[in-house]
Each structure stands twice: as C-alpha cells, then as structure tokens.
Amino acid sequence: MGQTITEKILARHSGKDDARAGDIVMCKVDLAMANDVTAPPAIKAFSKMGTERVWDRSKVALVASHFVPAKDIASARLMTHMRKFALEQDIEHFFEVGRGGIEHVLLPEEGLVAPGDVIIGADSHSCTYGALGCFSTGVGSTDLAAVLAMGEIWLRVPHSMKIVYDGVPAPWIVGKDMILAVIAQIGDDGASYMAMEHVGEALAHLSMDSRLTLSNMAIEAGAKSGIVTPDAVTTAYVRERQAVMGRPRDFEVPVSDADAEYESEVRLDTSSMEPMVARPSLPSRSVPVSEIGRVRVDQVFIGSCTNAKIEDLRIAAYVLGDEKLAKNIRLMVTPATQRVWQQANAEGLLDRFAAAGASVSTPTCGACLGAHMGVLGPGEVCVSTSNRNYVGRMGDRTAEVYLTNPAVAMATAVAGELVHPEEIRAAPPLRQGALVA
Amino acid sequence: MPRAWKYGDNVDTDVIIPARYLTTSDETELAEHALEDLDPTFAAEVMKGDVVIAGDNFGCGSSREHAPLALRGAGVSAVVARSFARIFFRNAINTGLTILVCPEAVDAIESGAEIRVDPATGTIEDLTGGRSFRSEPLPDSVRDIVDAGGLVPWVRNRMAVTR
Numbered sequence: 164m165g166q167t168i169t170e171k172i173l174a175r176h177s178g179k180d181d182a183r184a185g186d187i188v189m190c191k192v193d194l195a196m197a198n199d200v201t202a203p204p205a206i207k208a209f210s211k212m213g214t215e216r217v218w219d220r221s222k223v224a225l226v227a228s229h230f231v232p233a234k235d236i237a238s239a240r241l242m243t244h245m246r247k248f249a250l251e252q253d254i255e256h257f258f259e260v261g262r263g264g265i266e267h268v269l270l271p272e273e274g275l276v277a278p279g280d281v282i283i284g285a286d287s288h289s290c291t292y293g294a295l296g297c298f299s300t301g302v303g304s305t306d307l308a309a310v311l312a313m314g315e316i317w318l319r320v321p322h323s324m325k326i327v328y329d330g331v332p333a334p335w336i337v338g339k340d341m342i343l344a345v346i347a348q349i350g351d352d353g354a355s356y357m358a359m360e361h362v363g364e365a366l367a368h369l370s371m372d373s374r375l376t377l378s379n380m381a382i383e384a385g386a387k388s389g390i391v392t393p394d395a396v397t398t399a400y401v402r403e404r405q406a407v408m409g410r411p412r413d414f415e416v417p418v419s420d421a422d423a424e425y426e427s428e429v430r431l432d433t434s435s436m437e438p439m440v441a442r443p444s445l446p447s448r449s450v451p452v453s454e455i456g457r458v459r460v461d462q463v464f465i466g467s468c469t470n471a472k473i474e475d476l477r478i479a480a481y482v483l484g485d486e487k488l489a490k491n492i493r494l495m496v497t498p499a500t501q502r503v504w505q506q507a508n509a510e511g512l513l514d515r516f517a518a519a520g521a522s523v524s525t526p527t528c529g530a531c532l533g534a535h536m537g538v539l540g541p542g543e544v545c546v547s548t549s550n551r552n553y554v555g556r557m558g559d560r561t562a563e564v565y566l567t568n569p570a571v572a573m574a575t576a577v578a579g580e581l582v583h584p585e586e587i588r589a590a591p592p593l594r595q596g597a598l599v600a
Numbered sequence: 601m602p603r604a605w606k607y608g609d610n611v612d613t614d615v616i617i618p619a620r621y622l623t624t625s626d627e628t629e630l631a632e633h634a635l636e637d638l639d640p641t642f643a644a645e646v647m648k649g650d651v652v653i654a655g656d657n658f659g660c661g662s663s664r665e666h667a668p669l670a671l672r673g674a675g676v677s678a679v680v681a682r683s684f685a686r687i688f689f690r691n692a693i694n695t696g697l698t699i700l701v702c703p704e705a706v707d708a709i710e711s712g713a714e715i716r717v718d719p720a721t722g723t724i725e726d727l728t729g730g731r732s733f734r735s736e737p738l739p740d741s742v743r744d745i746v747d748a749g750g751l752v753p754w755v756r757n758r759m760a761v762t763r
Contacts, residue, residue, distance in 0.1 A: 187741045204625040204665055213756040230623065237623030287663040287687055303665035303691035304625075309755045317741060351610050352657035356686050385657060385685055445610060532619040532662070551661060553614045555637030 165420025167323045168390055169358040172298045172417055176281045184322040184424070193280040193297075195310040196224040196266055198528075199231060199238070201285035201303070202245040208308035217252050218314035224256040224275065225249045226266040229528045234535035264500025264526035267291035267379060267468035271371070272502055274408035277401050278393040279415045283310050288468050288550065290381040294374040295401060296393030296416065298358075301382060321358040321387045322426035323419075324349075328365035330434030334590030335583075337478070338369055338376035339470055339548070339568040343439035344431055346384050347449035355385035357426060360419065362392055365433040371400040372474035379469050380550050383446040392418055438583065441566035444554045452571060458581040459491075460565075462545040463572050464557075466497030467531040470548035470569050473506050479573040480512040481591055482584050487519050489579030494521040495530055495537040521576070533557045539564075546575045601727065602649035602677060606711035607638060609655035613662040613688065617670040625666055627673030634670040648675035651715050653706055655681065659688020668697040678717040680724055680735070682706050693742055694751035700724060700735035708733070 166174070166181070174182035176190045197205050202225055209217075217223055225245055230238035242260075249257035256275065263269050267288050270276050278296035282289065285307035292299035302316070310316050326345055346353070359381045361374075369377070374391050381389030391397070393416045405411050437451035465471060465479055476498060488494055496516045498504040504526060507513050513523050522537075530537030531549040539545055539558030545565070547557065552564035565581060574584040584590075615638040617630055624630065635642040652671065658681040659667060668691050671679065678698040692699045698719040705724045709715060713728035722735035738746065748754035 187739070200619075200622050201663065201665070207625070208752055211752050211756070213759045229619075235623065241623060285663060287661060289663075301663045301687055303663050303687060303694060305665060305694040305751045306690055309751055312755055312759060319739075351660060352683065352685070355657070355683065382661075382687075385660060387686055532614075534619050534622075538620075551612075551614065553612045553661060555618050556614045560637040 164424055165422040167358070167360060167423040168296070168392060168417045168419045169298055169323055169360070169388065170320055172279055172281060173318065173320050175279070182320050184320050186320045188318055188320060189315050190281055190318050191315055192222070192283050192310050194222055194224060194270070194275055194282045195307060196226065196270065196282070196284035196286070196289065197304070197307050198226050198228045198266055198286055199241050199245050200229045201307065202248070203241050204304035205285055205308040205311065206244060206248045208305045209311050212308060212312040214312050217254070217311045220253050221255045223254050223311065224258070224266065224270060225254055226258045226263050226269060227260045228263070228265050229532065230534055231260045231527055232525065261525070262501060264503065265468045265528055268375065268472055268499035268503065271295055271375065272404060272500060274404035274410040277412060277414035278397060279417050283307065283316055287382045288379055290386065290389045291375055291379040291468060293381070293388050293390040294371065294378040296391060296397050298388055298390065300388045321356055323358045323360045324354050325425045325428045326359055326361050327428065327430045328361065328363035329430060329432045330365055332365050332368055332433040333436050335438050335570055336433055336436045337568050338373035340436055340439040341431060341433060342377050342380040343441055343446065343449040343566065344436060345429060346380065346446050347439070348429060349384055351383065351445050351447045352385035354381065357386050359384065359386045359389040361389065366391060367394070370474055371396060372472040375472065376469055380446065383550055438568055438571050440571065440581065441552055443552050443563040443565065446550070446552065446566060452583045455581055458565065459544055460546050460575055460580055461491070461493070461543040462537065462539065463492055463494045463576040464530050464537055464545055464547040464549065465569055465572050466495060467528065467549035468499060469550040471497055471499035471503065473503050475548065475569040476503065476507045476512050478591070479569040480515050482570050482573040482588050483515060483519055483577060484588060486577045486587070488521065488576050491579050492576050494576040496521050496523045497529060497536065498526055500526050530557060546572050546581055548572050601714040602651055602716065603647065604651050604653050604709050604711055604713045604715045605642060605646065606653040606709065610657045610660055611638060611654050612660045613664050613667040616659065616667040617664065622664060622666055625669065627669040630666050630670035631673030634674040643674060646674050646676065649677045650675060651717055652676055652679045653709050654679065655706060656683045658684050660685035663687045665691045665695060668692045668695050672697045678719065680705050680717070693745055696750045702733050702735040705733035705735070
C-alpha cells in the first residue's frame with residue numbers, strides 16, 4: 164500500500180522509512196511560528212522547560228500581527244514581551260510592526276516555506292502553508308514552547324481526505340468559494356483530525372494566492388492540515404520567493420502514491436459553481452450567492468490571512484472600477500502584509516479604494532477577530548473576506564457575519580446589499596491569478 | 601455538589617473566551633469572561649468543580665490556549681463532550697484541564713444535574729439521573745503527558761534525559 168504526501172513528509176521528519184495514519188511520531192520541525200497573542204504564554208511555558216535557548220534561532224518566526232499596531236496598553240505589553248524575547252534569543256525571523264504583516268501570507272512571501280517542510284504555528288490558521296506542499300498545522304502556546312525547546316513535536320499521523328476539484332473554475336470562482344463549498348458539504352468538523360489533500364485539474368488554474376486561501380480554511384472543517392500537491396506553480400513561486408529574499412534552499416517535491424489510502428473522497432465540479440456565501444454563524448452554512456436573498460449590510464471587511472493578498476485586492480479594485488461606495492456601507496481594506504500594501508499602492512489600488520470612500524489601513528489581523536480596526540456593534544451585519552463567522556467573532560454577540568470572496572465583498576460595498584459581482588461588473592477575462600492584467 | 605452546564609455542538613473558542621480579552625493569559629482574569637458570548641450567566645454563576653457538557657467539536661476554531669485556561673480559572677473541573685476539536689484537545693491536555701469523550705453521558709445528562717467526575721478512571725456519575733458512564737480512554741502517548749502533570753513537566757523530563 165502506498166503513502167500519502169502527508170505520511171511521506173511526516174515519516175521523513177521522524178527518521179522512519181514508513182509512517183501510517185494513526186501512528187504517533189516525534190517529528191522534527193523546520194519552522195516554528197508564534198504571534199503577539201500566542202508568543203507571550205509560549206515564552207512563559209518555555210522558561211519552565213529547563214533550557215535557556217531556543218533549539219535553533221534560524222527556524223523560529225515571531226510575527227506582530229494580531230493586536231498591532233498596539234490597540235491598547237495591554238496589547239503593547241504583549242508586544243514588549245515578544246520583542247524582548249526575540250532580541251534576547253536573537254531570533255532570526257522577528258517581524259516588527261511595519262516590517263511584516265499577517266504570518267500566513269508573510270512567511271510564504273519571505274521564502275521561509277518550501278514543499279516537504281514541517282511547520283508548526285501557534286495560530287490555528289497555520290494550516291495555510293500546506294498550499295506550498297508542506298505539512299503545517301496549528302497548535303497552542305505550550306505545544307509551541309515545547310517545539311522552541313526541543314525542535315520536535317509529537318503528532319498523530321493524520322488520515323487523509325482527498326478532495327478532487329474537477330473542471331475549469333467558472334468565472335469569479337477562487338479558492339475561497341471552493342473551500343466554502345467543501346465545508347458546506349462535509350460540515351464544520353467534517354475533516355476532524357484529518358489532512359485535507361486538495362487535488363484535481365481545477366487546481367492548475369489556481370494561483371498561489373488562491374491556493375493559500377484553499378488551505379487556510381482547513382481548520383474550519385476541523386482538519387489538522389491542508390495540502391496541495393506541489394506542481395509547476397508551486398516550484399516557480401517558491402524559487403522566485405527564495406531568490407528575491409536571498410534564501411535559496413533545496414527542497415524535495417513529495418507526491419502521494421497512486422495506491423495511497425484515503426479515509427474518504429469528496430468531489431467538486433468547479434465549472435458550474437457560483438460564488439459562495441457563508442451565512443451566520445458557521446462557515447458550513449455556505450450557499451451560492453444567488454440563494455442568499457436580501458441582506459442588509461453595514462460593514463464590508465476586505466482583509467485577514469484568508470483574502471487580503473494582492474490577487475484579492477486586484478479583483479476587489481476591478482469590481483469597484485470608478486464607482487463610489489453605497490451610502491449605508493463602510494468598507495475596511497486591510498492588506499495582509501507590508502509587501503502586499505506596497506504592491507497595491509504601486510498599482511494604484513489603495514488610492515482607488517480610498518477615493519471610493521474606503522478606510523485603508525496598515526496590515527493587522529484586527530477586525531477579523533473583533534480586536535480593533537472595525538469591531539461590530541450590536542445587531543450590525545458585516546460581509547467579510549475572512550474565515551470565521553462565529554457568534555461574537557467580529558464584535559458584539561448579536562452582530563452577524565457573512566463570509567465571501569473579495570469580488571462579492573466589493574460588489575456588496577458598491578451595491579449596498581449582498582449581491583453577485585456580476586450585478587456590478589462583467590467577469591474578468593483572466594483565470595490564473597484571477598486578474599493578473 | 602458540582603453541577604452540569606450543558607451546551608450544543610461547535611462551541612468555538614471565540615465564545616469560550618472572546619479575542620477582546622486575550623490581552624492577558626491570567627486565568628483568573630480570563631475566567632470573568634468565560635463563555636460570555638454563549639451564556640452571559642455562566643461566569644457569574646459557575647461554581648468550583650462544575651462540569652461543562654457539550655456536543656460535537658467542542659473548542660473548534662482559534663488555537664488560543666486562553667480557552668482551557670478560562671474554563672479552568674472559572675473552576676470548571678472537566679469538560680465532557682461527544683468530540684473535541686484537535687487543537688483544544690491538545691491545549692487542554694497540555695495545561696491540565698480534564699476532558700472526557702463520552703457521547704452517552706452527553707445524551708443523558710441534563711443541564712443543572714448534580715454530577716461527579718473522576719478523571720483517573722474516566723467515570724462520570726449523573727447523581728440526578730442516577731446513571732454512571734465511562735469515558736473513552738486516552739491514547740497512551742497522551743496519558744503520559746497527563747501523568748507527567750502536563751506538557752511543561754513532560755518536556756522538562758525529556759530534556760533532562762536527552763542531555
């Protein structure tokens with residue numbers, strides 16, 4: 164019996180020839196990540212583990228992302244704690260405010276992620292990196308502290324769910340719609356403890372930005388990880404990022420064996436899809452946009468690790484055109500990283516958003532988790548490109564959140580209510596990279 | 601006598617402890633807001649030793665370790681669920697919050713019931729309903745961490761051996 168890509172990666176990192184779903188392995192880690200919320204408790208736990216120094220200063224990333232720029236004095240203290248540790252330990256990949264952004268977009272951009280790696284992050288959306296063909300998963304702070312101390316982590320090798328995306332994606336369909344459709348099909352714990360292995364001909368039409376979104380929301384189905392088989396798109400992206408960042412590093416390109424064993428299989432015909440909308444208050448409550456009916460909206464948020472990459476901002480700007488925002492809508496645009504912000508600025512996108520009446524901000528997780536920069540009040544309704552629409556997630560417990568792709572979000576901001584982007588603009592002619600014009 | 605607080609499926613970490621309170625990891629401070637967005641009465645009325653009963657996928661969502669800390673700080677002695685989301689499961693084990701998987705107990709126990717949980721044996725007694733349940737045993741590798749007193753002492757022991 165053959166092995167899945169996930170079994171192969173975990174076997175290789177635990178010094179075994181063979182690892183099978185269900186095995187418990189001690190696994191060497193290539194990159195450990197924490198942010199301003201999860202690092203401080205991790206640092207406290209680390210200090211009690213009987214070692215002074217992290218196992219490898221070149222394999223740790225500490226990222227200011229959640230409550231930054233500091234939203235209050237307590238948040239400033241969290242950053243002080245993380246910064247002090249980063250400097251004391253001489254952590255190589257410490258990303259200060261203004262020099263990084265949201266970790267799940269940042270680390271691939273920095274050339275720190277390669278196919279075949281094992282990445283452990285103290286943030287649930289650490290499953291995102293699997294878009295590059297590595298194993299990556301989210302853990303809590305104490306688990307992360309153990310990795311900082313030992314460079315290893317115990318893991319149960321997950322069973323894999325094969326998700327086959329057929330066809331050429333229909334107009335407007337991006338990674339966000341595909342993953343929402345999958346979660347609607349399997350449920351919020353439909354892939355519990357599993358690796359979601361994304362395959363199929365449609366993936367050849369997905370840019371790396373869109374693949375990152377696909378893998379990002381594995382956690383919303385309860386999965387341990389998400390992974391996209393590395394192909395030409397992956398290799399080109401990783402080589403380019405490594406070259407730009409001056410971090411060349413060899414990597415292998417693992418693939419699942421033809422006779423690998425899967426727990427289950429899900430298929431999706433992407434050629435007949437419509438943009439998806441997740442209704443409050445679970446991601447699994449996703450339906451095609453045409454089934455959504457009339458929804459009054461107060462705020463639109465284009466941001467988060469899920470959908471605030473350059474592809475997302477380009478498609479949003481395309482839908483916006485020269486229109487103004489609807490009077491009843493406030494729009495927050497929060498680019499995912501400093502580099503995305505600069506690129507969007509260079510392309511004139513930020514100015515177009517601002518001219519239309521949007522609030523355009525510096526990178527932060529901010530509004531996505533109801534921290535700052537766009538918290539919802541009682542009874543308010545938000546259309547968001549983020550990943551979670553749980554009760555209270557973005558603010559008051561009576562506020563409601565609908566999750567969509569960036570085109571639907573911007574169309575909503577222009578129309579003043581939740582609409583199909585087609586009602587604002589004809590579909591863009593390009594596929595790969597959505598709008599790479 | 602400890603009482604049961606019963607909730608449904610998909611109790612996510614955002615409702616266990618909303619992100620607006622994550623500026624501290626002190627469990628006493630977190631406890632004041634435990635389950636606030638799901639049940640505004642919980643934090644004020646929960647008593648030391650009480651047990652949370654829930655459906656599938658308890659603790660889904662964010663990796664915040666503040667979630668098991670908030671429950672522990674509030675005095676919750678155990679969470680009994682049909683199933684747990686994996687990051688919450690690890691976080692609870694690592695920080696010493698007792699979690700038990702027992703669908704039969706979840707189905708049978710009513711909110712407010714008097715209840716007694718023995719973490720060592722995995723026994724859950726419903727004193728109101730007059731029934732007793734046994735939870736699914738933890739895998740050996742996980743049991744080792746619990747027996748060590750959590751992940752911090754487990755790592756400390758391991759580091760001492762490998763040095």
